[in-house]
Amino acid sequence: MIKLLDFAKNFLKQADIKPNSVVADFTMGNGYDTLYLASLVPNGKVYAFDVQTDALINTKARLDKAGYKNVILIKDGHENAANYIKEPIDAGMFNLGYLPGSDKSVHTMHESTLKAVKDAIGMLKKGGYIVICVYPGHEEGRIEGEKLLEMLSKYDKKDYCITHFHIINSPDASFIIAIEKYNK
Numbered sequence: 583m584i585k586l587l588d589f590a591k592n593f594l595k596q597a598d599i600k601p602n603s604v605v606a607d608f609t610m611g612n613g614y615d616t617l618y619l620a621s622l623v624p625n626g627k628v629y630a631f632d633v634q635t636d637a638l639i640n641t642k643a644r645l646d647k648a649g650y651k652n653v654i655l656i657k658d659g660h661e662n663a664a665n666y667i668k669e670p671i672d673a674g675m676f677n678l679g680y681l682p683g684s685d686k687s688v689h690t691m692h693e694s695t696l697k698a699v700k701d702a703i704g705m706l707k708k709g710g711y712i713v714i715c716v717y718p719g720h721e722e723g724r725i726e727g728e729k730l731l732e733m734l735s736k737y738d739k740k741d742y743c744i745t746h747f748h749i750i751n752s753p754d755a756s757f758i759i760a761i762e763k764y765n766k
């Protein structure tokens with residue numbers, strides 16, 4: 583079975599990410615994705631956001647264990663990312679929904695997610711990518727996915743290639759959206 587998160591991370595390999603690039607993890611959770619991004623930019627910077635204190639504690643421990651010091655951990659919603667990121671980014675990741683094994687009532691919400699994704703696209707350098715993993719198996723995730731697809735389908739095809747990958751025989755399964763900003 584295809585692992586959609588690995589598939590999403592594969593897109594980032596096509597982005598113009600250099601060791602000194604600036605990237606963002608807009609939903610840090612337990613820090614697995616943050617650690618992956620940190621490994622891509624050993625001389626650069628990762629901005630990582632979450633609203634839960636536990637996410638920052640767990641991510642910091644994971645990064646410390648691996649010896650990464652290139653991550654800025656921010657306890658705030660990704661909808662406020664523009665207050666912290668004042669430079670263009672080469673890539674960004676959103677892994678939406680709630681943290682498995684944690685409080686399921688704390689999850690991403692479509693209004694703030696739409697703002698965060700829109701702002702993240704505005705920060706993206708030419709040649710950059712944003713990947714989004716959506717979980718439509720719960721009600722808010724279903725709405726979040728629908729609204730994201732609706733919003734993103736309106737971006738100009740001359741400037742962006744925006745793709746949607748989903749499992750067609752399992753409508754509730756998680757799916758990926760990848761946003762490429764053309765390098766021109």
Ligand SMILES: C[S@@+](CC[C@H](N)C(=O)[O-])C[C@H]1O[C@@H](n2cnc3c(N)ncnc32)[C@H](O)[C@@H]1O
Binds near residue numbers: 612637680690691
């Ligand atoms: C599926 S988990 C992320 C998994 C994570 N990337 C990892 O590698 O473990 C989704 C996370 O989004 C966080 N979240 C919810 N609302 C948020 C918001 N407005 N801004 C940033 N993070 C948010 C949740 O607290 C949760 O930790």
